[in-house]
Amino acid sequence: MALNTLERERQRRERRTLAALLAPGLLWLTLFLALPLMIILAYSFMTNGPRGNIVWQFTLGNYIDLFTRSIYVNAYLRSIWISILTTLICLLLGYPLALFIVRQPPRWRTVLLFLVLIPFWTNFLVRIYAWQILLANNGLINGALSSLGLPPLTLLNTEGATLLGLVYGELPFMVLPIYAALDRFDFTLMEAAADLGASKRRAFWRVMLPMTMPGVAAGSVLVFIPTIGQFVVSELLGGAKVDYLGNLIQRLFLRSNPPNWPLGSAMAMAMMLALLVLILVYFRATTEENR
Amino acid sequence: MSTTNAVELRDVVKRFGDTVAVDHVSLEIRDGEFFSLLGPSGCGKTTTLRMIAGFEYPSSGSIAIHGREMATIPPHRRPVNTVFQSYALFPHMTVAQNVAFGLEMKRRPRDEIAVRVQEALEQVRLSAFADRRPRQLSGGQQQRVALARALINQPEVLLLDEPLGALDQKLRKELQLELKSLQRRVGITFIFVTHDQEEALTMSDRIAVMSQGKVLQIGSPTEIYERPTCRFVADFIGETNFIAGRVIENGANAATIETTDGLRLRGLTPRPVQVGEPAVLSIRPEKARLLAPSDARAGHAYALPVRVELVSYIGSDTRITVRLNDQRTFDVWEQNTLSTLDRDAYWQPGEPAVLVCPPDNALVLTE
Numbered sequence: 001m002a003l004n005t006l007e008r009e010r011q012r013r014e015r016r017t018l019a020a021l022l023a024p025g026l027l028w029l030t031l032f033l034a035l036p037l038m039i040i041l042a043y044s045f046m047t048n049g050p051r052g053n054i055v056w057q058f059t060l061g062n063y064i065d066l067f068t069r070s071i072y073v074n075a076y077l078r079s080i081w082i083s084i085l086t087t088l089i090c091l092l093l094g095y096p097l098a099l100f101i102v103r104q105p106p107r108w109r110t111v112l113l114f115l116v117l118i119p120f121w122t123n124f125l126v127r128i129y130a131w132q133i134l135l136a137n138n139g140l141i142n143g144a145l146s147s148l149g150l151p152p153l154t155l156l157n158t159e160g161a162t163l164l165g166l167v168y169g170e171l172p173f174m175v176l177p178i179y180a181a182l183d184r185f186d187f188t189l190m191e192a193a194a195d196l197g198a199s200k201r202r203a204f205w206r207v208m209l210p211m212t213m214p215g216v217a218a219g220s221v222l223v224f225i226p227t228i229g230q231f232v233v234s235e236l237l238g239g240a241k242v243d244y245l246g247n248l249i250q251r252l253f254l255r256s257n258p259p260n261w262p263l264g265s266a267m268a269m270a271m272m273l274a275l276l277v278l279i280l281v282y283f284r285a286t287t288e289e290n291r
Numbered sequence: 292m293s294t295t296n297a298v299e300l301r302d303v304v305k306r307f308g309d310t311v312a313v314d315h316v317s318l319e320i321r322d323g324e325f326f327s328l329l330g331p332s333g334c335g336k337t338t339t340l341r342m343i344a345g346f347e348y349p350s351s352g353s354i355a356i357h358g359r360e361m362a363t364i365p366p367h368r369r370p371v372n373t374v375f376q377s378y379a380l381f382p383h384m385t386v387a388q389n390v391a392f393g394l395e396m397k398r399r400p401r402d403e404i405a406v407r408v409q410e411a412l413e414q415v416r417l418s419a420f421a422d423r424r425p426r427q428l429s430g431g432q433q434q435r436v437a438l439a440r441a442l443i444n445q446p447e448v449l450l451l452d453e454p455l456g457a458l459d460q461k462l463r464k465e466l467q468l469e470l471k472s473l474q475r476r477v478g479i480t481f482i483f484v485t486h487d488q489e490e491a492l493t494m495s496d497r498i499a500v501m502s503q504g505k506v507l508q509i510g511s512p513t514e515i516y517e518r519p520t521c522r523f524v525a526d527f528i529g530e531t532n533f534i535a536g537r538v539i540e541n542g543a544n545a546a547t548i549e550t551t552d553g554l555r556l557r558g559l560t561p562r563p564v565q566v567g568e569p570a571v572l573s574i575r576p577e578k579a580r581l582l583a584p585s586d587a588r589a590g591h592a593y594a595l596p597v598r599v600e601l602v603s604y605i606g607s608d609t610r611i612t613v614r615l616n617d618q619r620t621f622d623v624w625e626q627n628t629l630s631t632l633d634r635d636a637y638w639q640p641g642e643p644a645v646l647v648c649p650p651d652n653a654l655v656l657t658e
């Protein structure tokens with residue numbers, strides 16, 4: 001009986017310590033994440049006034065617009081499409097790169113990882129402007145072409161430029177988690193697979209890839225999520241010729257006249273929902289197999 | 292009986308940068324043989340095994356398996372399988388999937404794979420664990436999965452890289468015998484890499500002792516232990532006493548050495564020695580005898596007066612360290628063939644004694 005009380009007292013004290021440790025973080029998240037989120041969620045069911053003011057009248061109209069009007073549906077699909085493309089290209093470039101780095105002697109590995117990280121030292125916006133200089137009609141690449149007597153190419157303000165910028169910006173986020181997964185991978189397993197009759201290709205598909213899947217999944221999520229909401233790259237390199245989700249949201253909030261916060265909020269919510277599903281799938285993939 | 296060797300290495304050299312890992316090694320491993328590569332770590336035994344498996348290619352020299360040249364054959368096309376030191380089981384597959392892997396790579400029909408996997412697991416008594424993941428098994432069980440995964444492919448040669456290294460002593464002993472009887476049963480050539488001389492002696496038909504990339508001696512366990520051809524082998528296999536000197540006389544298969552302090556000792560010469568050459572007399576501690584001064588025959592040619600210094604009773608044996616009159620020590624092991632508590636039946640420190648080194652039990656060896 002006495003032991004029981006003691007035990008309960010100990011548990012209570014533990015709980016109190018836990019609460020004290022969690023409080024600052026929880027407060028932060030409540031104030032700056034949950035609360036704004038609730039506001040956005042509330043806005044998404046409001047009606048937009050004639051001057052862009054919010055009319056406190058419940059409506060599902062924003063969501064209906066979102067899923068019926070082609071301008072929004074297309075932006076949605078286009079964003080998903082370019083995110084899938086970006087993720088795939090990053091994966092195809094990033095996996096071999098990570099594998100190459102892991103197979104180097106330790107000293108070189110550090111140097112190469114460092115090189116992967118170097119772009120982060122410069123502001124992303126500045127780096128995208130640098131791409132503009134490279135790709136512009138009278139930019140560096142076209143300058144080089146014309147000095148060789150070749151006709152100029154339209155590079156800037158194309159969808160290709162958008163994709164290029166996205167892959168460029170997101171590649172390190174793919175390389176690093178895959179590198180971490182490969183670093184933990186025991187390469188003796190590849191010898192074991194070869195020993196049992198597997199060619200390099202089959203050993204990769206049957207052993208190395210499944211075992212580094214958590215890294216691939218983490219990298220893919222890290223690339224996919226920011227890409228789906230991005231608006232900077234498609235604006236600066238794509239020339240804002242077509243609408244992506246991020247561009248639309250940005251416009252609805254800031255640029256259109258009058259602004260339409262409720263519709264923008266609804267778009268943001270729909271995007272979050274889609275991402276949430278994706279993240280759940282990701283956690284499934286990483287926890288079930290290799291933990 | 293086929294006359295071609297299971298594995299033949301001809302003058303194989305392997306360099307990694309400036310270091311020579313394997314230095315002109317030639318081996319002929321017979322069909323159905325349990326062959327061990329024995330040596331201290333870094334002696335090149337694992338590199339030799341890896342070249343047979345195909346994970347490394349020789350810098351020069353050639354390797355043939357059943358007469359077939361392996362120079363251009365990648366590991367996945369060689370008729371050998373490996374049991375890795377770390378087992379290298381696939382952690383994301385079940386035990387059954389691990390064992391099935393080799394047959395799947397050979398694209399055998401599903402039904403056949405299922406039947407053979409079951410047989411293979413029965414053979415290593417792991418049928419109950421077919422659906423477990425490797426990490427849910429003990430070290431000994433994992434080792435048996437690795438064995439089943441290799442043997443199911445019916446390789447011409449099975450390569451084992453210190454497969455018992457990670458196991459505790461008792462399990463090791465058990466698995467040594469199990470492995471040996473398994474090898475007899477399946478009749479496959481085993482090439483076994485180990486640094487444990489006792490393990491090699493217990494299991495092998497023949498042993499190659501390696502040091503610094505070179506093969507020093509190849510022979511049966513008895514030959515390696517009883518007739519080592521050089522000082523390193525005598526030292527590495529089992530325990531021995533060395534007395535250093537210079538050869539003063541040599542015969543057909545025996546020689547005499549003289550030490551700096553004037554001792555003259557005679558022993559057999561497994562390899563010819565030259566008069567004047569520096570050499571050691573090697574006598575295993577169980578092959579020397581210790582007599583009470585009163586029992587020693589007067590004027591025995593190879594009897595040396597000594598004093599007992601240390602006595603360790605270890606149950607089956609008593610290990611006695613004696614001091615020769617010139618400050619040398621010498622180990623003698625006596626088997627405790629009598630069961631007695633009588634203190635006088637055992638040697639006591641400080642007692643005078645006579646050490647007898649029969650020339651037939653001693654060897655004169657050079658470097």
